[in-house]
Amino acid sequence: xxxxALQQYLDFAYIAAVVLFILSLKFLSSPxxxxxxxxxxxxxxxxxxxxxxxxxEVAQYKWILIPLIIxxxxxxxxxxxxxxxxxxxxxxxxxxxALSAAMIGIAEYYVGTAPVTRFQMGEIALEVIIGxxxxxxxxxxxxxxxxxxxxxxIVYRGQNIVSLSVLAAALVLAVALVMNPAHSLLFPIMVxxxxxxxxxxxxxxxxxxMPTVISLLNSYAGFSAALLGFVLxxxxxxxxxxxxxxxxxxxxVIMCKAMNRSFTNVMFGAFGQVQASAGGxxxxxxxxxxxxxxxxxxxxxxxxxxxxxxxxxxxxxAQHKVRELYDALTKKGVEVRFAIHPxxxxxxxxxxxxxxxxxxxxxxxxxxxxxxxxFPQTDVALxxxxxxxxxxxxxxxxxxxxxxxxxxxVDKAHTVMVIKRSMNxxxxxxDNPLYxxxxxxxxxGDAKQFVGAIVRELGGGH
Amino acid sequence: MPADFxxxxxxxxxxxxxxxxxxxxxxxxxxxxxxxxxxxxxxIVVVAAIIIAGRHETRLTTILGAIAVAASFSNMVGxxxxxxxxxxxxxxxxxxxx
Numbered sequence: 001x002x003x004x005a006l007q008q009y010l011d012f013a014y015i016a017a018v019v020l021f022i023l024s025l026k027f028l029s030s031p032x033x034x035x036x037x038x039x040x041x042x043x044x045x046x047x048x049x050x051x052x053x054x055x056x057e058v059a060q061y062k063w064i065l066i067p068l069i070i071x072x073x074x075x076x077x078x079x080x081x082x083x084x085x086x087x088x089x090x091x092x093x094x095x096x097x098a099l100s101a102a103m104i105g106i107a108e109y110y111v112g113t114a115p116v117t118r119f120q121m122g123e124i125a126l127e128v129i130i131g132x133x134x135x136x137x138x139x140x141x142x143x144x145x146x147x148x149x150x151x152x153x154i155v156y157r158g159q160n161i162v163s164l165s166v167l168a169a170a171l172v173l174a175v176a177l178v179m180n181p182a183h184s185l186l187f188p189i190m191v192x193x194x195x196x197x198x199x200x201x202x203x204x205x206x207x208x209x210m211p212t213v214i215s216l217l218n219s220y221a222g223f224s225a226a227l228l229g230f231v232l233x234x235x236x237x238x239x240x241x242x243x244x245x246x247x248x249x250x251x252x253v254i255m256c257k258a259m260n261r262s263f264t265n266v267m268f269g270a271f272g273q274v275q276a277s278a279g280g281x282x283x284x285x286x287x288x289x290x291x292x293x294x295x296x297x298x299x300x301x302x303x304x305x306x307x308x309x310x311x312x313x314x315x316x317x318a319q320h321k322v323r324e325l326y327d328a329l330t331k332k333g334v335e336v337r338f339a340i341h342p343x344x345x346x347x348x349x350x351x352x353x354x355x356x357x358x359x360x361x362x363x364x365x366x367x368x369x370x371x372x373x374x375f376p377q378t379d380v381a382l383x384x385x386x387x388x389x390x391x392x393x394x395x396x397x398x399x400x401x402x403x404x405x406x407x408x409x410v411d412k413a414h415t416v417m418v419i420k421r422s423m424n425x426x427x428x429x430x431d432n433p434l435y436x437x438x439x440x441x442x443x444x445g446d447a448k449q450f451v452g453a454i455v456r457e458l459g460g461g462h
Numbered sequence: 463m464p465a466d467f468x469x470x471x472x473x474x475x476x477x478x479x480x481x482x483x484x485x486x487x488x489x490x491x492x493x494x495x496x497x498x499x500x501x502x503x504x505x506i507v508v509v510a511a512i513i514i515a516g517r518h519e520t521r522l523t524t525i526l527g528a529i530a531v532a533a534s535f536s537n538m539v540g541x542x543x544x545x546x547x548x549x550x551x552x553x554x555x556x557x558x559x560x
Contacts, residue, residue, distance in 0.1 A: 058516030071535025079543025246481035349493030
């Protein structure tokens with residue numbers, strides 16, 4: 001086979017891969033076809049990888065096969081992590097994707113075949129800056145989610161000025177390189193400055209904003225791959241990067257809307273910090289609390305129950321006990337559904353995955369817009385480890401930092417029960433008037449133990 | 463401006479629109495698997511890494527390429543494995559009773 005014919009076969013393999021990638025995402029539109037999506041993606045990726053191994057430019061295989069084996073050896077355990085670790089795994093995955101994109105861009109600069117033109121230099125510099133900052137930014141996000149690093153935003157005076165100056169420095173270095181691509185000393189400095197900017201970018205962002213940050217890093221990782229496609233003139237990378245980038249972008253927009261905040265506010269606003277200082281001056285207001293026995297009696301007498309899970313359920317790993325509660329109540333003829341706020345948890349869709357893991361059928365998991373109208377006809381709304389997403393102040397109190405954020409209208413249910421460790425304010429430090437309503441009962445305790453105690457009262461569980 | 467850049471820009475813009483239309487239709491139920499699946503697809507940068515490492519031009523580029531191969535291939539394998547594990551967990555009420 002001559003070289004041109006081979007090149008054509010390789011191109012057809014890449015085109016097939018691109019088609020399969022698009023189909024892969026299309027299959028994800030419904031849970032019934034979603035697993036076909038994984039298969040389509042796998043076939044497309046395998047086609048592209050195998051075709052590439054036949055590329056005539058490949059002169060040696062040792063330093064391809066060894067890393068491939070290492071990659072598989074690292075990748076399989078990364079695919080087998082526990083479902084509660086999915087947010088940090090996802091952040092780590094963004095970091096790995098950005099790392100490889102940055103490495104290839106750097107290698108492309110040092111490849112000696114032809115001197116880099118100024119135009120190519122611009123592409124490489126932009127690609128390497130985005131890849132590098134996404135790499136360190138995602139590592140910081142993973143560290144926060146794994147709780148190796150403090151989850152609260154870390155802020156100091158003049159932070160935004162420092163961060164933006166570092167970004168500006170990276171861009172100035174990039175411009176200097178475009179003016180003269182032969183300034184090879186500037187290149188590693190630019191990479192280091194971009195790596196530092198990634199750290200500065202994510203450090204001030206706190207736990208409740210994690211869903212937005214993860215989505216945003218997802219889109220950066222995608223766009224760095226697309227830019228790499230420009231550098232290498234590889235259409236398959238341009239398409240895959242554009243798909244990943246637009247996916248991350250759409251998710252970021254959904255997350256921002258669900259918090260009624262703008263991109264700039266998430267990136268530079270340091271959520272949580274401002275409000276923490278506003279807390280504390282609240283005087284003790286009376287709340288009504290209940291025991292597991294009382295809670296079980298109210299739930300057993302109900303017709304319609306809506307469970308509102310939040311990050312607290314994930315932390316307490318209460319999803320399996322929640323499943324037992326679901327079974328016990330369903331057996332008694334109570335209709336149980338779950339209300340999912342888009343930003344509940346630490347990444348988009350976090351609650352759905354945890355509840356699906358606990359074997360709760362997905363048709364019981366209802367989105368916010370769909371279920372909000374049903375709360376007035378709901379007998380009991382049971383809030384488990386969710387706080388800000390149920391705060392009625394977002395509807396009524398213009399001075400509240402979360403005013404305008406769409407919330408789950410649990411306060412409209414006949415009875416609201418809130419499982420919570422104590423009256424300490426939640427992550428963002430915002431007081432929640434829900435807890436002082438006449439129809440609210442506070443259930444103090446660990447989510448897992450308390451739900452377990454209710455299940456025992458209902459005569460279910462193990 | 464190189465001709466390649468223009469044709470790549472066409473592809474990028476069209477793929478961006480396709481991505482927008484397709485991903486808009488993904489159920490919010492599946493947003494977590496969506497993110498892990500797009501990560502696995504994005505790991506297709508492994509094909510560029512294979513060529514950089516395989517060309518064996520200088521020691522530096524081979525090392526950078528080899529690291530990129532390992533990082534992106536682990537992302538690809540891990541992404542597909544976890545996406546499939548997650549999607550297997552999503553069962554409808556009817557399927558469960560059957």
